[in-house]
Amino acid sequence: MTRFRTLLSDLMHADRHADRVVPPTGHTAWLTLFTAGAMTFLAVFALALSLASGRLADRWADALARTATIRIAAPPDQMEVQIRAVLDVLATTPGVASARALTDDEQRALLEPWFGPDLPVESLPVPRLVELIEEDDGYDAEGLRQRLAAEAPGAVLDDHTRWRRPLVIAAGRLRLLGWASILLIGGTMAAMITLAANASLAANAQVIKVLRLVGARDAYIVRAFVRRFTLRALAGAAAGALAGMIGVALLPSADAAGGFLTGLGFTGAGWLLPLLLPPLAALVAFLATRTAAFRKLKELT
Amino acid sequence: MRIESGGVLGNGVRHVRASEGCAVIAFDNVAYNYGGGELLSEISLRLAPGSFHFLTGPSGAGKTTFLKLCYAELLPTAGRVALFDRDVRGLSRDDIAHTRRRIGVVHQDCQFLDHLPLATNVTLPLTVSNREPDVRDLTDLLQWVGLADLADALPPSLSGGERQRAALARAVIMSPDVILADEPTGNLDWEMSLRLLTLLVELNRMGKTILVATHDLNLIRQAKAQVAARVLRIRNRRIQLAGADL
Ligand SMILES: Nc1ncnc2c1ncn2[C@@H]1O[C@H](COP(=O)(O)OP(=O)(O)O)[C@@H](O)[C@H]1O
Numbered sequence: 380m381t382r383f384r385t386l387l388s389d390l391m392h393a394d395r396h397a398d399r400v401v402p403p404t405g406h407t408a409w410l411t412l413f414t415a416g417a418m419t420f421l422a423v424f425a426l427a428l429s430l431a432s433g434r435l436a437d438r439w440a441d442a443l444a445r446t447a448t449i450r451i452a453a454p455p456d457q458m459e460v461q462i463r464a465v466l467d468v469l470a471t472t473p474g475v476a477s478a479r480a481l482t483d484d485e486q487r488a489l490l491e492p493w494f495g496p497d498l499p500v501e502s503l504p505v506p507r508l509v510e511l512i513e514e515d516d517g518y519d520a521e522g523l524r525q526r527l528a529a530e531a532p533g534a535v536l537d538d539h540t541r542w543r544r545p546l547v548i549a550a551g552r553l554r555l556l557g558w559a560s561i562l563l564i565g566g567t568m569a570a571m572i573t574l575a576a577n578a579s580l581a582a583n584a585q586v587i588k589v590l591r592l593v594g595a596r597d598a599y600i601v602r603a604f605v606r607r608f609t610l611r612a613l614a615g616a617a618a619g620a621l622a623g624m625i626g627v628a629l630l631p632s633a634d635a636a637g638g639f640l641t642g643l644g645f646t647g648a649g650w651l652l653p654l655l656l657p658p659l660a661a662l663v664a665f666l667a668t669r670t671a672a673f674r675k676l677k678e679l680t
Numbered sequence: 681m682r683i684e685s686g687g688v689l690g691n692g693v694r695h696v697r698a699s700e701g702c703a704v705i706a707f708d709n710v711a712y713n714y715g716g717g718e719l720l721s722e723i724s725l726r727l728a729p730g731s732f733h734f735l736t737g738p739s740g741a742g743k744t745t746f747l748k749l750c751y752a753e754l755l756p757t758a759g760r761v762a763l764f765d766r767d768v769r770g771l772s773r774d775d776i777a778h779t780r781r782r783i784g785v786v787h788q789d790c791q792f793l794d795h796l797p798l799a800t801n802v803t804l805p806l807t808v809s810n811r812e813p814d815v816r817d818l819t820d821l822l823q824w825v826g827l828a829d830l831a832d833a834l835p836p837s838l839s840g841g842e843r844q845r846a847a848l849a850r851a852v853i854m855s856p857d858v859i860l861a862d863e864p865t866g867n868l869d870w871e872m873s874l875r876l877l878t879l880l881v882e883l884n885r886m887g888k889t890i891l892v893a894t895h896d897l898n899l900i901r902q903a904k905a906q907v908a909a910r911v912l913r914i915r916n917r918r919i920q921l922a923g924a925d926l
């Protein structure tokens with residue numbers, strides 16, 4: 380805890396003297412600024428991807444996990460009997476919360492895209508659909524299939540799980556990939572800033588030597604470098620985050636269909652998350668520079 | 681010379697402190713080599729607080745090397761060096777930094793921070809110890825070394841002599857216990873050399889321990905007229921106390 384407080388005070392402590400003793404160095408400054416900016420920009424998209432795939436996984440899991448349909452194909456005269464039989468079976472199946480036959484209107488709505496609005500559903504030999512809603516624990520699909528085969532030979536259980544599960548898993552993986560990308564981006568930024576800090580320290584070897592000779596402690600010299608790199612990273616990351624957020628905001632907004640790509644964005648309080656990236660980038664720069672500087676100082680003097 | 685009346689150089693008449701009787705710098709059978717043959721060997725000596733020493737010897741004899749051993753820029757390859765009664769091998773990096781604040785060094789090559797003006801360079805030892813320089817003290821000091829007009833000049837624009845005087849100013853601004861000077865008059869004319877010597881003698885009277893590496897025998901003679909200075913000579917890798925025949 381004390382260590383953490385020292386870290387913070389090092390970061391916050393406005394020591395203009397310590398800052399000035401190190402000459403401003405051109406290219407490492409730009410490298411840090413650019414790296415922090417570019418990496419944060421990428422991190423905003425990775426974050427958006429993670430959040431969107433997370434939402435998608437939840438939505439699919441929610442919407443699909445609870446329903447299944449039973450398709451009944453039978454001659455028109457037997458249809459009502461079979462529907463009745465199916466509903467009876469479902470009523471006594473453990474794990475099924477409720478079940479109901481879709482109305483003619485609902486069926487017409489489902490078929491309309493293919494056959495137009497005036498389809499006489501009642502008189503056509505199209506299969507009729509029964510929708511069931513399962514309880515949290517689910518039901519035994521195989522057992523239900525066997526009972527249906529016995530009671531209503533024309534009924535087929537379509538439980539969605541076959542294609543639902545891989546989709547939910549894919550969305551979950553996508554979310555994981557998003558988070559992994561953010562970690563990789565953070566690691567890359569730490570590595571780049573470490574390189575830049577080392578270059579800057581090496582370029583200032585003479586300055587460091589003079590400072591050591593007049594009695595400067597390592598912590599004093601380190602602070603001068605760390606403050607610079609932290610502030611630069613903060614500035615670069617702020618610009619990168621802003622650009623990334625504008626980029627995400629300019630994506631087409633989520634439409635009613637809720638397609639995945641159009642859902643790629645932040646919603647509500649989610650917009651606050653990318654704002655956390657610049658301080659995080661500054662922290663990464665702070666730790667990377669500090670570690671590099673203490674190590675390099677021992678090498679140099 | 682107003683320097684004596686307090687200010688940056690004279691903390692009153694603060695004579696030697698509690699460490700009286702002990703050595704400020706003590707070498708015990710010290711040897712040093714840069715990886716090749718032995719450059720210095722079997723060196724045992726003690727610089728008492730408040731003493732004034734010259735170190736002479738031909739170029740390449742190891743004067744600069746000896747001084748570097750005295751402020752822990754180099755560690756002995758054999759034997760033991762103690763600064764203020766602490767073995768340098770036992771000092772952490774922070775300890776070394778703190779020790780150097782008590783030792784003012786005029787380096788032979790006078791290294792400065794080239795991007796900062798002279799005045800800032802002179803006050804650098806205060807800055808890095810988080811102490812605020814006193815503007816009046818600084819003005820006095822710069823005036824005394826004849827650099828008052830150059831306070832805002834950048835080090836690369838200074839002549840060799842100006843750099844040496846600036847280095848001296850920087851070495852004494854902390855009012856250190858010990859002052860080590862490596863050929864401090866190398867680039868100075870005789871008049872300036874004498875002024876610098878007078879300053880060193882003055883500091884010595886205030887109780888500072890002084891060690892000056894030089895091969896300027898005239899300077900040594902001049903000093904001996906003013907102060908009880910002893911002369912150490914490097915010969916055949918050893919350091920001897922020179923006789924009075926200088
Ligand atoms: N960093 C170094 N590496 C190797 N040899 C060195 C180094 N510094 C000095 N020397 C050698 O050590 C010898 C003594 O140097 P120095 O102490 O500077 O002598 P002086 O100050 O008496 O002229 C010289 O021969 C010099 O070449």
Ligand SMILES: [Mg+2]
Nearest residue numbers: 743744788862
């Ligand atoms: Mg020398």
